[in-house]
Amino acid sequence: MKNFIKNLPKAELHLHIEGTFEPELLFEIAHRNGITLKYNSIDELKEAYSFDCLQDFLDIYYQGAGVLITEQDFYDLTYSYLKKCAEQNVRHTEIMFDPQTHTQRGITFETVINGISRAIETAKKDLNVSALLIMSYLRHLSEEEAFKTLEQSIPFKNKITAVGLDSSEKGNPPSKFANVFEASIKEGYIPVAHAGEEGDADYIWEALDLLKIKRIDHGNNCLQDDTLVREIIQRDLALTVCPLSNTALQVVKDLKDHSLKKMMDLGIKTTINSDDPAYFGGQVNQNYIDTQQALNLSKEELYQLARNSFQYSFLPDSDKAIFIEELDTYYSINKS
Ligand code: ADE
Ligand code: ZN
Numbered sequence: 347m348k349n350f351i352k353n354l355p356k357a358e359l360h361l362h363i364e365g366t367f368e369p370e371l372l373f374e375i376a377h378r379n380g381i382t383l384k385y386n387s388i389d390e391l392k393e394a395y396s397f398d399c400l401q402d403f404l405d406i407y408y409q410g411a412g413v414l415i416t417e418q419d420f421y422d423l424t425y426s427y428l429k430k431c432a433e434q435n436v437r438h439t440e441i442m443f444d445p446q447t448h449t450q451r452g453i454t455f456e457t458v459i460n461g462i463s464r465a466i467e468t469a470k471k472d473l474n475v476s477a478l479l480i481m482s483y484l485r486h487l488s489e490e491e492a493f494k495t496l497e498q499s500i501p502f503k504n505k506i507t508a509v510g511l512d513s514s515e516k517g518n519p520p521s522k523f524a525n526v527f528e529a530s531i532k533e534g535y536i537p538v539a540h541a542g543e544e545g546d547a548d549y550i551w552e553a554l555d556l557l558k559i560k561r562i563d564h565g566n567n568c569l570q571d572d573t574l575v576r577e578i579i580q581r582d583l584a585l586t587v588c589p590l591s592n593t594a595l596q597v598v599k600d601l602k603d604h605s606l607k608k609m610m611d612l613g614i615k616t617t618i619n620s621d622d623p624a625y626f627g628g629q630v631n632q633n634y635i636d637t638q639q640a641l642n643l644s645k646e647e648l649y650q651l652a653r654n655s656f657q658y659s660f661l662p663d664s665d666k667a668i669f670i671e672e673l674d675t676y677y678s679i680n681k682s
Contacts, residue, residue, distance in 0.1 A: 347635075347638055347639075347645075348635055350645060350648065350680055351631055351634045351635050351638065351648060352434065352435065352631055353435055353676070353680070354435060354634075354648060354649075354652050354673070354676065355435055355437050355652065355669060355672050355673045355676055356434075356435065356436055356437065356630065356634075356651075356652040356655050356656075356673075357436065357437060357438040357439060357440070357617075357652075357655035357656050357659050357669070358431070358436050358438075358439040358440070358619050358620065358630050358655070359439075359440050359561070359584075359586045359617050359619055359655055359658065359659060360440075360442070360563050360564075360586035360587075360588055360617075360619035360620075360621055361427075361439060361440070361441055361442060361619060361620060361621065361623075361630075362407075362441075362442045362443070362444065362482075362512070362621065362622050363423060363424055363427060363441050363442065363443045363462060364407060364410070364411040364414075364423075364443070364444055364447060364622075365407060365621060365622025365623065365624060365625055365626075366423065366426070366427040366430075366622070366623055366624050367410050367411065367414075367423060367624050368426070368624045369388045369391045369392055369624070370388060371422065371423065371426055372391070372410055372413060373388055373391075375413050375414065375419050375422065375423075376413040379413060379415045379416070379419070381412075381413050383413070384409075394406055395625055395627075397594055397595055397596070398596060399544070399595060399596060400514065400515065400516075400543065400544050400595050400597075401514055402595075403594070403595055403622070403625060404513060404514060406625070407622065407625060408447060411444070411447045411448070412447075412451060414448065414453070415453060416457065416461070417457045417460050417461040417464075418461065419461065420457065420458055420460075420461025420462050420465075421461040421462070421464050421465045422465075423461075423462075423465075424441070424461065424462045424465035424466065424469075425465040425468065425469060427439075427441075428465060428466070428469035428473055428475050428477065429469075429473065430623075430629055431469075431473070431475045431477075432469075432473040432474070432475050434629060434630060434631045436475065436630060437474075437475065437476065437656075437669055437672070438475070438476040438477065438655075438656065438659060438661060438665075438669060439475065439476070439477045440477070440478050440479075440480055440507070440508070440659060440660060441462070441466075441477055441478070441479055441480065442479075442480045442481075442482045442510050442512065443458065443459075443462055443479060443480070443481060443482065444482050444484055444512065444513075445458055445459075445481060445495050445498065445499070446483070446484045446487060446491060446492075446495055447484065449495070449498070455495070455498040455499065455502070456502070459479075459499075459502045459505055459506075462479065463479070463502075463505045466478075466479070476661070476665070478507040478508075478660060478661075479505060479506045479507060479508075480506075480507065480508040480509065480510045480538060481495070481499055481506050481508070481509050481510070481535070482509070482510035482511060482512045483495060483509065483510070483511050483512075483523060483526065484512065484513040485511050485512065485513045485514060485515065485518035485522065485523065485540075486513045486514040486518055487513075489522055489523055489525060489526050492523060492526040493525075493526050493529070496509075496526060496529060496530055496533070500533065503533065503534065506535065507535070507536060507660050508535055508536040508537065508538055508560075508660055509527065509530040509535040509536070509537055509538070510537075510538045510539060510540070510563065511523055511527075511538075511539035511540055511541075511553075511557070512540045512563070515540060515541075515543055515544045515545040515549065516544050516545055519545070519548075519549055519552055520539055520541060520549060520552040520553040520556055520557050521552050521556050523557065524556040524557065527539075527556070527557040527558065531558065536560050536660055537557050537558055537559045537560060538559050538560060538561045538562070538563060539553045539557050539559050539562070539563060540563040540564055541553040541559075541562055541563065541564065541565060542562070542564055542565045542566050542567035542568055543563075543564035543565075543566060543567075543592075543595075543597060544595075544597065545567065546567055546570060547567050547568060547570040547571040547574050549567075550562060550565060550567065550568050550571075550574060550578075551571075551574060554577065554578075554581070554583070559583070560583065560660075561583060561584050561585075561586060561658060562578070562583055562584070562585050562586070563585075563586050564585070564586065564587065564588060564592075564597075565578070565585035565586075565587070566587070566592065566597060566598070566605065568585070568609075568614070569605055569608070569609070575612055575614065578614055579612075579613050579614060579615075582615070583615070584615040584616065584617055584654055584657075584658035585609065585614060585615070585616045585617070586617050586619050587606050587609070587616050587617060587618060587619065588618075588619045588620065588621035588626075588633070589601060589604055589606060589618065589633050589636065589637045589640075590620065590621075590626045590627055590628045590632065590633050590636060591620070591621035591622060591626045592604065593626075594625070594626040594627065595626075600640075601636055601637060601640035601641075602640045602641070604637065604640065604641060606618075606637060606641060607641045607643065607647075610647065610650070610651075615654050615657075615658060616651065616654060617651060617654045617655045617658060618630065618633050618634050618637060618651050618655075619633065620632075620633050634648065634651070645677075645680075645681050646681070649673070649677045649681070652673055653670060653673060656669040656670050656673065657670065
């Protein structure tokens with residue numbers, strides 16, 4: 347099973363680039379930027395990675411991202427993640443980045459986007475990994491701040507495919523961002539949003555109806571509402587599920603209690619993703635491996651999850667077809 351998963355062609359659809367910041371690289375970049383961390387060693391930093399809820403994690407995640415200063419820093423962070431994609435047979439990835447985490451500290455939008463996109467271009471050539479970008483608005487900030495970010499992104503529109511919504515969910519409903527999502531859609535960005543991670547089903551309804559999202563990040567709490575489940579299926583929206591993130595942030599107590607299989611059985615299109623792998627103890631393949639074991643998923647179910655990852659990506663149909671053909675060939679050889 348492990349080998350089947352390791353070599354399975356797949357896409358990752360829910361990944362925050364700031365959440366890929368491994369402690370080793372974090373210390374290296376902090377050092378070269380002359381920044382002193384409040385942790386004395388890599389081990390001390392790792393010990394802080396124990397979370398009771400989303401906010402607990404976000405506090406540490408924003409601290410870590412605070413050592414990124416130069417375009418080269420953003421390049422190194424992104425390229426290091428893309429190398430991991432190549433090692434895991436992640437053939438395509440849709441990377442979220444949080445411009446406001448950086449622009450609020452005086453780093454320009456240009457520095458962030460140029461570093462990240464240069465790494466993506468190099469990885470396409472050198473690693474044969476495909477990637478696109480999702481610019482995420484921080485929901486704990488105001489809609490006005492999000493509008494400023496949208497404005498800053500316009501000169502770089504050709505490098506960005508979608509807009510997302512992340513950070514502290516409770517108390518920051520999708521409705522707060524209805525206008526900026528409408529404007530983002532007018533600019534040609536595809537809308538997605540975190541919804542139903544800690545927030546209830548009504549936040550998912552708002553994301554569907556007010557933000558017009560084309561994919562749901564997490565979405566766990568959709569199971570609170572049967573009508574919502576039917577609506578998600580009817581609109582053919584996929585959920586980007588992040589099992590190890592859910593256990594790390596106490597959204598789910600134990601992986602054995604995870605509702606991923608139930609979602610699949612109900613007919614909801616789901617995918618497996620790592621969210622913030624440096625903080626949650628596993629890259630995407632580890633998410634597949636641990637979930638397979640906890641929920642006793644079959645090879646056919648793993649194939650279906652990988653297929654969904656390509657099918658519900660934001661790639662053009664012609665690219666999806668190429669990846670799905672690669673996956674189908676792999677599955678027909680390795681299914682038994
Ligand atoms: N930012 C990074 N990871 C996140 C998550 N799991 N939920 C909300 N915002 C995030
Ligand atoms: Zn996320």
